Amino acid sequence: MSAEVAVPGAHRRPRLDRWLKPAVFVLCLLPFFWLIARFLIYGFGANPIETGIRYLGDWSLRFLLIALAVTPVRIVTGWIVVARLRRMLGLFAFTYVALHVIGYVAIDQFFDWAAIGRDIIKRTYITFGMIALVILIPLALTSADSMVRRLGGARWRNLHRLVYVAGVAAVFHYYFMVKAGHLQPLIYGAILAGLFAVRIYKRFA
Numbered sequence: 001m002s003a004e005v006a007v008p009g010a011h012r013r014p015r016l017d018r019w020l021k022p023a024v025f026v027l028c029l030l031p032f033f034w035l036i037a038r039f040l041i042y043g044f045g046a047n048p049i050e051t052g053i054r055y056l057g058d059w060s061l062r063f064l065l066i067a068l069a070v071t072p073v074r075i076v077t078g079w080i081v082v083a084r085l086r087r088m089l090g091l092f093a094f095t096y097v098a099l100h101v102i103g104y105v106a107i108d109q110f111f112d113w114a115a116i117g118r119d120i121i122k123r124t125y126i127t128f129g130m131i132a133l134v135i136l137i138p139l140a141l142t143s144a145d146s147m148v149r150r151l152g153g154a155r156w157r158n159l160h161r162l163v164y165v166a167g168v169a170a171v172f173h174y175y176f177m178v179k180a181g182h183l184q185p186l187i188y189g190a191i192l193a194g195l196f197a198v199r200i201y202k203r204f205a
């Protein structure tokens, strides 16, 4: 959800760099198309709603971490072109989160706002999911270059640092959801911590 970094001499970019963004765009669509194909070909088994929501939840968290990995990858490898992908990956993360939440609100709960409100208060994992969502909404809304200008660079950067808080809330959301076998959310948490560590190291090095 960050503004793109202008790459000097972009008009003379090598072929790989020119194809990178469209190729990654298509790759980002694949989990969505696989969801549709899987549904049409195999169905979703005994509990299609839960399967669909969980599938989208998994990809929401993966895309969030992939978007957060852009800057650490640039820092570690020095490959600055990767920064061009940051906003697009962030917006894909938000789109998958939105589909995940729409699945829960519209298909699982049938817009029963009272039941959804009770879930937010009573189920810890839904509380953390909502925290992540509430943080990500303003970040998605302010991702355009015009918003960077309107807010001013420093204010915009401070706002967008909150994406790490959203990441922590999303990992807790997953952690509290699973009843046994917490390995997977812990792995996601470790990746998030590693990405954050690279940024902190760079800041103080």
Ligand code: HEM
Pocket: 050, 053, 054, 055, 056, 057, 058, 059, 060, 061, 064, 097, 100, 101, 104, 126, 129, 130, 131, 132, 133, 136, 166, 170, 173, 174, 177
């Ligand atoms: C950044 C925001 C969010 C992320 C990254 C996220 C991610 C996830 C993940 C990884 C799972 C577990 C998937 C699995 O078991 O393989 C999940 C499950 C779920 N999430 Fe989210 N989520 C987010 C926000 C929300 C919000 C706001 C809600 C509802 C208000 C929500 C409702 C659910 C539900 C109902 C499940 C499935 C629970 C079940 O199967 O019993 N999520 N989510």
